[in-house]
Amino acid sequence: MSTKPSRGELTDSDSENPSEELTEVVCLESDLQDGQMMEVEVGHHGVLLTRSGGKYSAIGNQCTHYGAPLSKGFISGNRVRCPWHGSCFNVHTGDLEEYPGIDCLPCHKVHIQNSKVYVSINKKTLRQEKRIKRMGTAVPGVTHTVLLLGGGAASLSCAETLRQENFGGRIIMVTREDLLPYDKTRLSKVMNVESDSILMRRMEFFHQYDIEVWLRKEALSVDTDKKTVTFDDGSVQSYDQLLISTGCRAKGLDVPGMNLGNIKMLETPEDARQIHAACTGSDVVLVGTSFVGMEVASYLTDKASSITVIGSSEMPYQNTLGPEIGKLTMTMLIERNVKFYMNDSVTEIRGVNGKVKEVVLKSGKVIPAEVLIVGIGTMPNSEYLKDSKIQMTSKNFVKVDKYMHTNVPDVFCGGDLAMFPLAIAKNRMINIGHWQMAQAQGRIVALNMLNKTTELNSVPFYWTVLVGKTIRYTGYGEGYTELVIKGQFEDRKFLALYIKDEEVIAAAGLNFDPAVSAVAERLATGKVITKDEAQSDDLSWLQLS
Template sequence: MSASAAAPSHIAVVGASAAGLSVVEGLRREGYTGSLTLIGEEEHLPYDRPPLSKQLLSGAWDTDRLHLRGEDHIATLDLQLRLGQPATALDSSARRITLADGSLIGYDALVIATGTRARRLPGTESVRGVHVLRTLEDALALREDLAEQPHLVVVGGGFVGAEAAAVARHLGCEVTLVTDTAQPMGDALGDELGALLRTVHQERGVRIEAGARVDEVLTGGGRAHGVRLADGRTLTADTFLVGIGAEPNTEWLAGSGVPVGNGVECDATLYAGFGVWAAGDVACWLNARTGEPWRIEHRTNAAEQGLAVARNILAGPERAVAFDPVPYVWSDQYSLKIQIYGRTRGADEVRIVEGSTAERKLVALYARNGRICAAVGINMARALRGYREQVAAAAPLLTGSAA
């Protein structure tokens, strides 16, 4: 599809993220020749976030390898770049964005791709030694602390916490992982595969405090020195990483008329009304197959949504196509490569259909109400790909077979 005479003359994208970059690249690829403005809170050109808790944190990569595109390529997109200038307000009636420096940017169509920010423990924003891991600066600050080989306490056993714990052990740090679930990444993997991950971490020397909640960070002289758990115990350490999820960046939309709840609320085509679309971690859209609102914080989803929004802007809201992906996410921890197609959360049955936990090579199918909703592979990338279509079709999980 190419841009037509009816295409908006000026499109603004708020969020110089993977999703935002995907939008502007998709528009140019589809033949859009109008004016494009890309607005970013950070001063950096769009960069990749998954390596922050892996290759960059470990020191295997330098910051230059994070850039999604080089300056020369960005120049070919003919963008008005407003980096280091977060959007602070939106007037959807006047179709006007206010930036932090007070400047106003008008638009005909707007894409919100502002992503999320790391959730923090209350009162820890300015406490030295307490880190989150969301931005390039976050990763560099944590890497600097880990270079001293401290005792690190990781609060949160999700993707970020588990990956950072693995990197810290590789760097020679003493590591304690505190998670309120029964197993690390238990929300995503369930108990059986989570138990495998727990065993692997423990074999590498990570102390696991499972089913535990942190009530308070203990400080002295402006620096953290411990955490108090809900059961009254205290864990002392030198450095702390808080990986307890993220919150959508939507505060700047207050009073704009754009519907906001768990992100920017969109229809199945990623359209929020008022000439506004959303893409990436901040987008909460109505899934056409399930009828449920989805918001997915995965890198591949951000890129796919950006391209979908670009096509739908040019098609117009009346001809826009529903966004109906098979989500994909991966995690590298020690010798394990964990890959997930679909959505595991909400599954009421898990069945290992190839390999085994003993081999540490397997494919597991996750089902809800008898229908496959996800497939997880551990060190079986090629075999896992064969189950993607069954996830997409929500195929029945057949009793006594590999579906």
């Protein structure tokens, strides 16, 4: 599924033309109670009808992220949360309220007559499932410059939010990649990917809203006194406000033989395509049971001639999803003939004719390998900040407060590089490399750049796809002491609730929609889910479909 619109997009200004409308009776007024929703059809077009605060509303039913049916999601107050990846939309306006989606939904007119509910759709917008929020452009004579270092999720959402909030100055996004911002979450899931199909926005979009994008350009140093950034081509750019969001890069193995051919790390679409090509019909060894490592192993199960995974812990995801789910994911891949060597590590890579031939493990095992893929985690791209006044942690992440400010005025940081206070974890300083959190942080940066004081309060939400099954996760489970399970691991249909200090701090689910979104929404509204509620047999609060 690509993030590009399947049937065109409309902008806010398009949807206000009251030209020909298609109106149909969709239900009786009594069919929906307050706080309920359902999918209805108008002109063979799916519409989400909701009733909230006594008011009927109608918006598009397909999530603008990957097209999930929102009617199968979770409704709470004035918003609906997508069952698949946690995007949120206002039920009255269709406006996006939480990422990873980036577009709003079309909003339709509703009226009630003789106890019947009528929905009217503008024929012109019938086929359009996405709506771009109204955005301004640069205003001649406004010289205020916002410089965005990095071309990922945080930079893009920062740029878009600035324009949505009518910032009229100059916006420059600088990336060392040769591509416009793209959906990185796809790389380990669909590896033979065409770069064009995963772009978040096309060049016309950046032109239309006066967002300059400089490709193939890397920052070498930042002078926060002079407010300048020096780049690798010798150019210097001054800024009024700066966002640092240059992310992280893959860590290599520190062992002999790492310079041999056919050793791969996944960072770009080109890497993904090369891995796909090199692994087809080959003996593949994968080091690391991270989300990326396991997804790549899963993707290759029907392509490589053999796959061996080497992990340093006892189970995959031991410290994130926990050993129980780790064991299940391992079983799912073992059923597809993936071999695991856990509690082990690589000590040497041996080659012949400059290419990998075998991998030597600490345990003494020697494994034949034609391709070696390394997925053992990441390191921050922050070397260029070493001589600046920007405060970093001992591991070279950039420290920010809940407004995403660094210690230096007018300098912000977001995305995988940021060490930030997480609201739902009692403002504990953490670093998480989630796509949706990077997007949320970029938005918070933009608002605070414009002095619209806003705190980061998003709840982490991510997902991983293994052998065609999606495990969803929300919250922050580190330090959990107990696991409450609904459903059955054996049936591959479950919800795991992570408990700490007698309350739920995170949840993971498989084939249990929209339960993970329900937990995310509860965490987001600050309503505690007690251990007693988690253990109760009453599951009505999860709105299971």
